[in-house]
Amino acid sequence: MKINQLTHAEELLMTILWKLNSAYMKEVMEQYPEPKPHQNTVSTFIKILVEKEFLTTEKEGRIFKYRVAIPFEDYREYRTKSFVEQYFGNSGSELVKTLVDVKLLNPSELTDLFGTKIPEQENPISDFVEELTSGKKTGKKDKKKKKEKKKK
Structure with missing residues (x-):
């Protein structure tokens, strides 16, 4: 699985989701630090993270539950390798x-x-x-x- 780099805002959201492992939008919003972004903004980021295959979705009735697809350890390894490659000649x-x-x-x-x-x-x-x-x-x-x- 190819891992893509996240923007700062996406990484902040993933940090919350890595702690929760799976969550509904309401739970994600509760964990967001102040100042909390609008729910529509978070929803847009979640959609992007699903497209980047960081999250999967499960529909439960009329709402969605989001699950982490790429564990934190895998992303940290990816970021470390890219950091060492970029700044330290690998x-x-x-x-x-x-x-x-x-x-x-x-x-x-x-x-x-x-x-x-x-x-x-x-x-x-x-x-x-x-x-x-x-x-x-x-x-x-x-x-x-x-x-x-x-x-x-």
Whole structure:
């Protein structure tokens, strides 16, 4: 089944339907955040989502019940693949490197996930600060104190 990308409004509606799994229009409208769109607008989006095969319909008397046809996990996988393809040259490792660079992912989290030690990113500023603060050299005053102690 080919999955199409959703617009922001369609994705918002699908988020509601993914939580409900199946619902009547009334239930969908109750779940919509404020400001709620008009019911006709939501109905139009539902029609589009049925055409895009994200939803199926069941007629129960005079009303319709809408069921999710494409699970959230499938859509998330589709969006992730297209995102990596578009912005990272289809390289998952470039995505991970960027996530680490922008501090959305810690190397220690990668270690937890994959069980291998991931080297920390070089950071010249933190290296400089560490150099300044660790293993300080003794100054002239410290040397004088040491000489005075030896004389006594």
